[in-house]
Amino acid sequence: MANHKTKLELTWIGKENRPKLEPRILVEDPAKSYHAPFRTGKADLFDNRLILGDNLLALKALEWEFAGKIKCIYIDPPYNTGSAFTHYDDGVEHSLWLSLIRDRLELLQRLLSKDGSIWISIDDNEAHYLKVLCDETFGRANFVATMIWEKRKSRENRRVFSFNHDYILVFAKDKASFEAVRNPVELSRDVLVRYKNPDNDPRGPWQSVSANAQAGHATPSQFYKLKLPSGKVIDPPKGRCWLYTKERMQEEITDGNVWFGPDGDSVPRIKKFLKNSEDAGLTPETIWPADEVGTNDEAKKGLIELLPDAPVFDNLKPESLLQRVVHIATNPGDFVLDSFAGSGTTGAVAHKMGRRWIMVELGEHCHTHIIPRLKKVIDGEDKGGITEAVGWKGGGGFRYYRLGPSLLQKDEFGNWIISKEYNPSMLAEAMCKMEGFTYAPSDTVYWQHGHSTETDFIYVTTQTLTREQLQKLSDEVGESRSLLVMCGAFRVKNLDEFPNLTVKKIPKAVLSRCEWGHDDYSLEIAALPLRSAISDQQSAIGGEEGNQPSAASSQRKPRTKAERRASAQQSSLFDFPAEEKKR
Numbered sequence: 001m002a003n004h005k006t007k008l009e010l011t012w013i014g015k016e017n018r019p020k021l022e023p024r025i026l027v028e029d030p031a032k033s034y035h036a037p038f039r040t041g042k043a044d045l046f047d048n049r050l051i052l053g054d055n056l057l058a059l060k061a062l063e064w065e066f067a068g069k070i071k072c073i074y075i076d077p078p079y080n081t082g083s084a085f086t087h088y089d090d091g092v093e094h095s096l097w098l099s100l101i102r103d104r105l106e107l108l109q110r111l112l113s114k115d116g117s118i119w120i121s122i123d124d125n126e127a128h129y130l131k132v133l134c135d136e137t138f139g140r141a142n143f144v145a146t147m148i149w150e151k152r153k154s155r156e157n158r159r160v161f162s163f164n165h166d167y168i169l170v171f172a173k174d175k176a177s178f179e180a181v182r183n184p185v186e187l188s189r190d191v192l193v194r195y196k197n198p199d200n201d202p203r204g205p206w207q208s209v210s211a212n213a214q215a216g217h218a219t220p221s222q223f224y225k226l227k228l229p230s231g232k233v234i235d236p237p238k239g240r241c242w243l244y245t246k247e248r249m250q251e252e253i254t255d256g257n258v259w260f261g262p263d264g265d266s267v268p269r270i271k272k273f274l275k276n277s278e279d280a281g282l283t284p285e286t287i288w289p290a291d292e293v294g295t296n297d298e299a300k301k302g303l304i305e306l307l308p309d310a311p312v313f314d315n316l317k318p319e320s321l322l323q324r325v326v327h328i329a330t331n332p333g334d335f336v337l338d339s340f341a342g343s344g345t346t347g348a349v350a351h352k353m354g355r356r357w358i359m360v361e362l363g364e365h366c367h368t369h370i371i372p373r374l375k376k377v378i379d380g381e382d383k384g385g386i387t388e389a390v391g392w393k394g395g396g397g398f399r400y401y402r403l404g405p406s407l408l409q410k411d412e413f414g415n416w417i418i419s420k421e422y423n424p425s426m427l428a429e430a431m432c433k434m435e436g437f438t439y440a441p442s443d444t445v446y447w448q449h450g451h452s453t454e455t456d457f458i459y460v461t462t463q464t465l466t467r468e469q470l471q472k473l474s475d476e477v478g479e480s481r482s483l484l485v486m487c488g489a490f491r492v493k494n495l496d497e498f499p500n501l502t503v504k505k506i507p508k509a510v511l512s513r514c515e516w517g518h519d520d521y522s523l524e525i526a527a528l529p530l531r532s533a534i535s536d537q538q539s540a541i542g543g544e545e546g547n548q549p550s551a552a553s554s555q556r557k558p559r560t561k562a563e564r565r566a567s568a569q570q571s572s573l574f575d576f577p578a579e580e581k582k583r
């Protein structure tokens, strides 16, 4: 029988292919980690993380520790404007972009806390496809809103339309939970000036609103004569009723919540105190004007001032834009993650706002921009961006990590062996990740490298274990505990002799779990389908403004075919310097 419940979905070339990711370990390079020389207060945060590497592997590496813990994810992925490839083919590039983003979104979704939200910068090239993709990943019911950010104020006259805005798509992990915690935005100066205190009310400044309403839905109890402090008696204006019943109005007057003008002779108005509106704040609007949150150009100028010697990037996001995102979505101490870090705007803003942060960046600008920028933030030397607005003075720190190498490699005979780069503690950590154990090596018990519960442990060794060794382990573990033993080999026929042990050989036990030795999931040129095989029906994408922070001056375009091939093979879809426009 035909299935009438056809699923509504977006399809593209290669949608069904999903990488089997290796859960890599993260290796800290303490020489690149940085922290302030002293604490400025209890709220200082030192355990922020900067990770160099492909974000797909990095997100997978973070999954075990951070699943369900990230309150706010902001990403600013390359917009797929037709500038990422030397040989641009819309159908292929479009499909690749969708696959690359989908794989990352699925991991990001797992990292979000129940009340968490993801904010994605994007423009017209992919915004509408991305919305559908996010519907599939996060659930259509968890769509929150699309922000329109005015990214430039000047008119771009060389184009048919001057594209002055980007979008920020917002999805929640669970919309109801997000709505319960989302912060209102602060009152703007325009709103603040409306609050005054002509009667020196000890409760502070207030503004007044009408004490009467349209009579249409009124009850008879809202029509009565009201005596003003001056002695004058009035009715509600024609066609209107009083806002409250007579009794309630009297209570409000007694509580000093009604204003009759300086002489006590004016039509009454209800006092609304700033104190209360601050508590409630304002509902965030979906149009974010440049005057409130800044422009691309302001962000670029700010970074040039901060890092005058670093290559210049385009399409950076202003700190005030990120401040609004972080403010709405998080509270101090929450985790903020950006896996397309660029120049590090998200981390800089999160740091200044007292949030913990994790950033991932693949490009060399991790070293040329992010590290020097964050050092200046920590040293209190960054006077730009939101520093003044949030009163940032410096402090805290971050740890710098690289992705560990692939755990398995092939030897000269083509056999899989444990990579020689792995020392015992790296191996133990990697095995914990593979097997879903928390890595927590004991100082006193040699066989406790990690645990999954209070009574279930893991022991990792490259040794070949004898019967006597296993017997000794089994005796020490005892009846009330269990142990997973990951070893090079074992010399025992019947493992049933040790009911409290599960013994597995590495690498055999993990070999088929994932793809080994795969370091870059950004783009596989070799895997591209041939043009003739492409039946993609999607319409052409004619964008011109890339979203790669292109170090404009530093890269020469490949000229020969060989150069282009080599260059394309090294590059990721996301890190290629901006190319000439494609039409």
Ligand SMILES: C[S@@+](CC[C@H](N)C(=O)[O-])C[C@H]1O[C@@H](n2cnc3c(N)ncnc32)[C@H](O)[C@@H]1O
Binding pocket: 053, 054, 055, 056, 076, 077, 078, 315, 316, 317, 318, 339, 340, 341, 342, 343, 344, 345, 346, 360, 361, 362, 363, 365, 521, 522, 547, 548, 549, 572, 573, 574, 575
């Ligand atoms: C548009 S930029 C982000 C700019 C950032 N919002 C800012 O204000 O500085 C996108 C960044 O994502 C990085 N990127 C692209 N693909 C990546 C990947 N697979 N893994 C990690 N980073 C990646 C690029 O190198 C680039 O720096």
